[in-house]
Amino acid sequence: MNQFGGDWTENKIEIIVEYAKAYLNIMNIYATKYSWKLLYFDGFAGSGYIKKGKKENQKLIVGAAKRVLEIEEPRPFDLFYFVEKDIENANNLRENTELQFPEKSIHIVNTDCNEKIKSMSEFLASPKGKKYKALAYIDPCGMQLKWNSLETLQKLSVDVWILVPTGMGVNRLLKNDSNISDAWVSKLETFLGMDKEEILKYFYKEKVSHTLFGEETTTSKEVKAIEKSAVLYKERLAKLFSFVSEPYVLKNKSNSIMFHFFMASNNRSAVKIANEIIKKYNKLN
Ligand SMILES: C[S@@+](CC[C@H](N)C(=O)[O-])C[C@H]1O[C@@H](n2cnc3c(N)ncnc32)[C@H](O)[C@@H]1O
Secondary structure, eight states: OEEOOOHHHHHHHHHHHHHHHHHHHHHHHHHHHHTOEEEEEETTOOSSEEEESOGGGOEEEEOHHHHHHTOOSSOOOSEEEEEOSSHHHHHHHHHHHTTTOTTSOEEEEOSOHHHHHHHHHHHHHSTTGGGEEEEEEEOOSSSOOOHHHHHTTTTSSEEEEEEEOIIIIIHHHSOTTSOOOHHHHHHHHHHHTOOHHHHHHHHEEEEEEEETTEEEEEEEEOTTHHHHHHHHHHHHHHHHSSEEOOOEEEEOTTOOEEEEEEEEESOHHHHHHHHHHHHHHHTTO
16 A cells, blocks of 8 residues: 655646546547547556555545546546556555456556556557557656656657656755765756756856955855756656646645646647646645
């Protein structure tokens, strides 16, 4: 059973479910007309349920995988592909989905999401895959998503919702004095698809002062590094997809930003719908 999350955990699930319903409503017409198949891909699928809160007043939330499987109207997805790296979660997910929805075509794989994003891209680009339209939900708890995995999705018929750990991940690795360990630099590089020099140039500024003993250079981190990382990620997504939504901003109880949640697509109307949903949930913040 997964254990994490604040109110935004529930909002995030409501957003993806609301979008999935809108997606199915629109795609229903085209799928019939053009014999398209609709694929739902969840790269960090979890166990089926999420435990929320402390032991005394713990609450059980139905996870996104099950919620999307429950959608019947106007039609369900034709195929569900769930990726979950943790073996226990993957086994629980099997019990909570395959056994409960025997009539649905469900695939659960116990591996790394990055590997399967690449497999999905190859499939969607293949002659057989051209008949498929996909909705992907990428919901990691940390910085597990590699930029080069996302790159494989560009130009394909896929709407991707991505949870970006701006406050929880990127900002924590960006040390105030720019003295970042090699391991963390490497993590930032893999996550952002940028090299060290580009990352430092974006997030830090250098100030040269003329002192009695000559020039002195001090390096300091940008004050709004979390917001800057969201702007950066959005710009980077816009290089892969024609349209990128505004983010849903996930804040903790102390009002600190933890994540930004984006939708990217090559379809303008899809992002328009996503923005309408996101706007509604941002107002609750
Ligand atoms: C935030 S939770 C997902 C919650 C889920 N979307 C839901 O609604 O119930 C992240 C999940 O990703 C899994 N995970 C972590 N790293 C992964 C990876 N590299 N590939 C696939 N799954 C991973 C974790 O075991 C965890 O269950």
